[in-house]
Amino acid sequence: MSYEQETLTKVTDARAAAVSAGSQGPEAQAHAENALTQSLRSLFAVAENYPDLKANQNVLSLQEELTTTENKISFARQFYNDSVMTFNMMIQQFPSNLLAGMFNFSAREFFQAEEADKEVPKVDLR
Amino acid sequence: MYEQIKRNKRDSWFLILTLVLVLCGLGLVIGLAWFGSRTGAIGFLGVFGVVAIVWSLIGYYAGAGMVLAASGARKVTHDQAPELWNVVDEMRIAGGLPMPDVYIIDDPAPNAFATGRDPQHASVAVTRGLLEELNRDELQGVLAHEMSHVRNYDIRFATLVGILVGVIALVADIFIRGTFWGGGRRSEGNGNAIFFVLAIVLALLAPLAAYVVQFAISRHREYLADASGVELTRNPLGLAHALEKISADPRPLRVANRATAHLYIANPLKGKKAKESAGLFDTHPPIQKRIAILLAMAHQTEGETAEAPQA
Numbered sequence: 345m346s347y348e349q350e351t352l353t354k355v356t357d358a359r360a361a362a363v364s365a366g367s368q369g370p371e372a373q374a375h376a377e378n379a380l381t382q383s384l385r386s387l388f389a390v391a392e393n394y395p396d397l398k399a400n401q402n403v404l405s406l407q408e409e410l411t412t413t414e415n416k417i418s419f420a421r422q423f424y425n426d427s428v429m430t431f432n433m434m435i436q437q438f439p440s441n442l443l444a445g446m447f448n449f450s451a452r453e454f455f456q457a458e459e460a461d462k463e464v465p466k467v468d469l470r
Numbered sequence: 471m472y473e474q475i476k477r478n479k480r481d482s483w484f485l486i487l488t489l490v491l492v493l494c495g496l497g498l499v500i501g502l503a504w505f506g507s508r509t510g511a512i513g514f515l516g517v518f519g520v521v522a523i524v525w526s527l528i529g530y531y532a533g534a535g536m537v538l539a540a541s542g543a544r545k546v547t548h549d550q551a552p553e554l555w556n557v558v559d560e561m562r563i564a565g566g567l568p569m570p571d572v573y574i575i576d577d578p579a580p581n582a583f584a585t586g587r588d589p590q591h592a593s594v595a596v597t598r599g600l601l602e603e604l605n606r607d608e609l610q611g612v613l614a615h616e617m618s619h620v621r622n623y624d625i626r627f628a629t630l631v632g633i634l635v636g637v638i639a640l641v642a643d644i645f646i647r648g649t650f651w652g653g654g655r656r657s658e659g660n661g662n663a664i665f666f667v668l669a670i671v672l673a674l675l676a677p678l679a680a681y682v683v684q685f686a687i688s689r690h691r692e693y694l695a696d697a698s699g700v701e702l703t704r705n706p707l708g709l710a711h712a713l714e715k716i717s718a719d720p721r722p723l724r725v726a727n728r729a730t731a732h733l734y735i736a737n738p739l740k741g742k743k744a745k746e747s748a749g750l751f752d753t754h755p756p757i758q759k760r761i762a763i764l765l766a767m768a769h770q771t772e773g774e775t776a777e778a779p780q781a
Contacts, residue, residue, distance in 0.1 A: 405552060411606075412556035419564035422704070427566070 352384045354383040370424075370455045377417060384410055387391050421455045479623055485687065489634040489680060493522060496638065496669075496676050502643045503669035513729035522637050534585040534593055534625075537733065539581075541725045543573035543595040546731040554601060557609050558594060560615040564702040570594050570620060571736040580604065584616040584625050592620045597723065603715050612711030614699035615735055622698060624691045628733060631687065635730075636681040642673040682750050688732040689755045696760055700767055710764035717757040 359415040365376035388410065397403050432451045435444035443449075489650065497518040501511030551574060558572050570586070571700040573595035580600040586592035594616045596609075619625055649670070701708045716736045723738035730738055732753035 398560055408556065412560060415560045416563050419560050419702075423566045424588055426690075 348390055351386050354382070355387055358383045366428065369454050374455050376422075381414055381417065384414065424455050430456055472764065481687075486630055486634065486681065487740055489638065490684070492676055492680065493634065493638055494519070494642070496641060496672050499590055499665055499669045499672055500641070503645075503649075503667040518641070526630070526633050526638055529636075530587060530629065533629045533633065534587065534591065536578065537585050537596060537730055538573055538593060539726075541575055541595065542577075543575045543728060546572050550602070553606065554596065554609070554679070555661070556582070557606065557613050558617075561702055564614070565621045567586075567592075567617060567621055570617075574598060574601070575723075575725060577723055577725055578602075579723040579739050580719055581715045581723050581726070582612050582616055582735045583621045584728075585629065585733060586625045587629060588623065588626055589620050592625060594620075597721070599721075600716075603719070604712055607705060607708040608712035608715065610703050610737060611699065611705065611707075612657045614702040615695045615709060615762065617697075617702065618695040618698040619691070622691070622694065624695065627691075628688070632729070632732075633682050635684050636691050639677040640681045642677045644674045645669065650690045672741050685753050688753045692735075693760065693763070696764060697767075699765065706764040706767040708763050710768065713757055713761050717761075722747065 358376070359360055362373070362376040362380045365372045388407070391407070392404060417428045432447075434440045435451065494515065497515045498511055500520075501514030502508075504516060505511055523596075531738075546555070553573070554574070555572055559569060560567055567589045570584070570589075571594075573593055575595055575597045575662040577597045578599040580597055580603050582594065582596040582600055584592060584594045594613065596612070599611070600612065623781075696709060699709055703709070713736065722736070726734060726738035732736060734754075736757055737752070737754040
């Protein structure tokens with residue numbers, strides 16, 4: 345039970361951190377959101393331990409919502425990164441680079457996932 | 471990608487202009503054939519132009535609603551179809567688009583289409599059969615294809631071309647029927663025989679030409695939407711497997727007809743045997759060829775990931 349309590353606390357903390365990191369630029373935001381994704385995965389893992397729970401309609405819809413939330417985060421990043429790539433290319437390419445130079449447009453930062461965050465989290469059952 | 475969207479928009483306007491010119495030429499020749507005099511012809515062209523513009527405006531603003539109604543599509547909310555809604559939401563985020571309206575068609579044949587006039591007024595519809603047969607990845611592939619139609623402004627283009635082709639066919643039809651039932655008698659006194667023959671030939675050929683143009687564009691856009699759909703999901707296999715399942719299903723879609731067939735992701739009318747190449751009057755490229763292209767893409771990305779792990 346203590347493990348479940350801990351998982352839940354982690355999820356709530358990670359959520360609060362992700363919300364507050366919104367204003368601190370892509371890098372801080374990426375870090376906070378990765379922590380949230382990781383804690384959500386351990387929440388999935390907890391649910392796996394209860395066969396009755398897994399078949400429950402509410403849990404199934406929760407799982408669908410968690411899956412889609414994770415997907416939405418990664419698709420939003422993908423769209424952001426695609427846009428950054430196009431933007432960074434445009435400000436270097438002729439003729440748009442002339443205007444970019446005139447108005448001081450500078451290359452933007454990509455939203456990168458950290459290597460460690462991409463690994464499937466280990467579930468430690470106590 | 472943005473290049474392709476820009477080219478799409480330019481091509482769209484060029485083709486629409488061509489169809490409008492065909493329409494005007496047809497009107498002028500019919501006018502000359504029926505009334506003989508230049509003023510009569512211009513008057514006819516004027517009336518005819520007004521009708522065509524009114525028709526186009528109605529089609530432009532109400533076309534999507536008519537298509538959805540004709541297909542028996544029912545609008546759903548997130549709570550009624552959570553998985554479908556979420557997958558649409560994911561794909562519109564991946565494409566940086568506003569959320570479209572989501573519809574379900576109560577039909578066991580798997581298929582889907584998108585309609586509307588721009589991304590702000592777009593709708594996607596899927597059949598019940600599609601939801602039942604496809605897994606989440608495959609559904610994502612199909613909806614990425616549909617959101618690409620929205621993103622590339624194919625929906626606006628399909629709507630406009632559909633209207634113009636409809637007007638051309640209607641006018642040609644009116645002329646041929648009118649001539650048969652009495653127009654001929656009227657023209658005997660003052661009509662010009664040369665224009666008369668020309669008008670008949672044009673009235674027969676113009677709709678055919680219009681259909682060929684429409685179908686050629688439709689086929690080209692299916693390939694484009696497959697490719698840009700994969701750009702959204704980064705998973706060519708999802709759409710490839712979905713197309714396999716859709717083509718393996720023998721049931722035709724009851725609610726589809728020749729006027730709406732070109733909107734769907736795969737030809738809903740079926741019946742014909744699988745072919746290697748597309749004919750002039752096919753609305754869709756051969757599905758096996760589309761699957762082969764997608765599988766080749768999957769092969770390519772596999773090679774890339776082996777060399778450098780994706781970020």
